[in-house]
Amino acid sequence: MLRQEGSEIIMMKNDLYLRALRGETVERPPVWMMRQAGRYLPEFMALREKYDFFTRCQTPELAAEITVQPLRRFPLDAAILFSDILVVPQAMGIDFKMKESVGPWLDNPIRTAEQVRQIQVPDVDETLGYVFDAVEITLEKLNGAVPLIGFAGSPWTILCYCVEGKGSKAFDLAKKFCYTEPEAAHLLLQKITDTTIAYLKRKVEKGVSAVQIFDSWGGMLSPEDYREFSWQYINQIVEALSEVTKVVVFGKGCWFALEEMAHSKASALGVDWTITPENARKFSGNQITLQGNFDPARLHSSPETIRKMVHEMIRRFGKDRYIVNLGHGILPNIPVENAEAFVNAVVEWRPE
Numbered sequence: 001m002l003r004q005e006g007s008e009i010i011m012m013k014n015d016l017y018l019r020a021l022r023g024e025t026v027e028r029p030p031v032w033m034m035r036q037a038g039r040y041l042p043e044f045m046a047l048r049e050k051y052d053f054f055t056r057c058q059t060p061e062l063a064a065e066i067t068v069q070p071l072r073r074f075p076l077d078a079a080i081l082f083s084d085i086l087v088v089p090q091a092m093g094i095d096f097k098m099k100e101s102v103g104p105w106l107d108n109p110i111r112t113a114e115q116v117r118q119i120q121v122p123d124v125d126e127t128l129g130y131v132f133d134a135v136e137i138t139l140e141k142l143n144g145a146v147p148l149i150g151f152a153g154s155p156w157t158i159l160c161y162c163v164e165g166k167g168s169k170a171f172d173l174a175k176k177f178c179y180t181e182p183e184a185a186h187l188l189l190q191k192i193t194d195t196t197i198a199y200l201k202r203k204v205e206k207g208v209s210a211v212q213i214f215d216s217w218g219g220m221l222s223p224e225d226y227r228e229f230s231w232q233y234i235n236q237i238v239e240a241l242s243e244v245t246k247v248v249v250f251g252k253g254c255w256f257a258l259e260e261m262a263h264s265k266a267s268a269l270g271v272d273w274t275i276t277p278e279n280a281r282k283f284s285g286n287q288i289t290l291q292g293n294f295d296p297a298r299l300h301s302s303p304e305t306i307r308k309m310v311h312e313m314i315r316r317f318g319k320d321r322y323i324v325n326l327g328h329g330i331l332p333n334i335p336v337e338n339a340e341a342f343v344n345a346v347v348e349w350r351p352e
Contacts, residue, residue, distance in 0.1 A: 010144040017078040017147050018209060019057045020323050021246045021267045029314060029322045030077035031346035032149075033339065035329030036070040036249075037082045040339060043069050053098035057084050060133035067138045071146065073336070074141040076208075078147050081138060081203075083131055084301065085153025085214060087120035088195055089162055091127035092119050102166060109165030111177065113184035121191050124198045131199075135206040152200055152237075154215035155192040156230035156252070160313050171220050178229050185229065193233045212248040212270070213243055216328075219253015226257055233297045241316055248291060252328055258283035273298075273327035278318035291323040296340065299326075299334045303341035310345035319351065 012018070017030040038044055044066060054061045066082040075266045086104055090289060099105040110116060125132070138148055161167070163174040178185040200211045218230045234249060241247045242265035249261055250270025258280065261269050268289035271280045280290055294313060299306065314324065324346045330339060 005017060010139075012144050012209075013200075014070065014077055014146045014149065018246070020321065021210060021248070023289055023321050025320055027319075028323050028349050029317075029346065031321050031324040031343055032076050032078040032080065033070075033326050033330050033342070034080075036076065036080065036339075037066045038076075038330060039102070039332035040330055040334045040336060041069055041073070042336070047330045053084070054090075056082070057087060059135050060130055063131075063134035064137035064141055067134075067148075068141045071142075071269065074340055075347050076146065076343060078149055079138065079142060080149040080151060080212070081131070081135060081208065083134070083151070083213060085151070085158060085216075086161065087128060088130060088152060088192065088199060089158055091122045091124065091199075092191065092195055093122070094119065094162055096161070099166075104161050104166055106162065106165040109173075110162045111173075112129055113181055113187075116184045116188045116191075119188065119191055121194045121198075124195065124202050128199055128202070132202055132206045135203055135208060139207045148207065149210050149212055149248075150200060150208035151205035151212040151214060151326045154213050154218065154230055155189045155196065155216045155233040155237075156221070158192050159188055159213050160217045160220075160274065162188065171217055174217075175220070175225075178225070189229065189233050193236050197237055200237065200241050201244060204241070207242065208245070210246040210248060210267070212250060213237055215249070215251040215254060218251040218257070223256045224253065227260070235264055238264050242266070250291070255280070255283065259285065262288045268323060271327065277313065281317070289321040289323060290317060291325045293327040294332070296331050297340060298303060298327045299330065299338045301338070306341045307345040308340060311349055314346070314349055315352075319349075 014027060019026050020030050063082045067079055071079055073266040088094055097105045160171045163177045164171055213234055215230060218226055238247050246267040248268040249266045252272050255275040262284040268291050269284055271290055271292040273293050273295035
């Protein structure tokens with residue numbers, strides 16, 4: 001497959017991931033891992049000791065280096081740009097920090113309609129240029145080895161952090177805000193959506209081969225509320241981006257929405273480990289590429305057990321219209337050799 005980079009045409013050496021997104025017949029399913037550039041890698045931890053989280057995100061050379069680190073170790077079929085979903089609200093003037101031992105932190109959470117009205121939809125080139133620079137540097141490093149995935153958080157997931165001001169087990173304050181201030185909530189969701197569309201479109205223009213939308217907290221909502229406060233905004237992004245690239249939607253805990261998602265213009269749907277491969281296929285109508293769904297905690301198992309479980313997972317999903325991945329991000333305490341066993345189990349897999 002060919003990819004344009006400026007005036008230069010780059011040959012994509014491994015396009016297995018893109019072929020799976022297109023629903024083509026493949027010799028084996030592709031594999032990558034959510035959070036594959038992360039804390040389980042000692043080389044990532046070395047950079048973490050030197051630079052704080054958002055410095056790593058906002059320094060294009062560091063973000064590019066972190067993106068390619070796992071590809072030096074493992075025969076992965078795709079890279080995903082190192083960044084964070086919270087760069088979008090930061091660009092909108094919502095001043096998130098990353099607190100040690102706490103995670104995302106906002107000194108002044110969004111709790112009123114007036115605060116929402118004051119939030120601006122930014123010029124993404126002015127506020128997120130460092131991400132686009134990181135895309136360009138990463139593509140130079142990859143030199144067509146594998147596709148590069150860009151990503152963003154779903155508007156609902158970002159709203160959760162903006163209203164709660166930090167992580168939460170239930171995001172009760174975010175839900176309360178939506179139910180007591182629905183007009184303000186929908187205005188905030190629309191502003192996040194508009195910013196996200198511009199952001200992802202610019203990533204595509206810079207050269208990413210596909211984009212993924214992470215709805216980490218969609219499963220907190222009832223099916224009806226999910227449609228109102230999450231899916232309608234994700235679908236706006238899918239509609240806008242599907243005109244220029246392949247779009248993957250991953251909703252953690254959102255098995256109940258698979259049928260509706262499958263009727264969108266998304267090219268693939270991510271699923272977590274709480275649904276069987278058979279039901280994931282059934283609920284999505286057997287017509288769309290699925291991605292997932294190995295329990296990240298299962299990477300604590302022995303390499304041989306991991307290998308057997310991965311082969312069984314592929315058998316149950318089927319090799320076509322399937323991308324092997326975890327059901328959420330890799331955990332920081334996973335042994336590197338176990339992550340390697342996961343990837344190698346896919347690469348070595350052959351039809352029975």
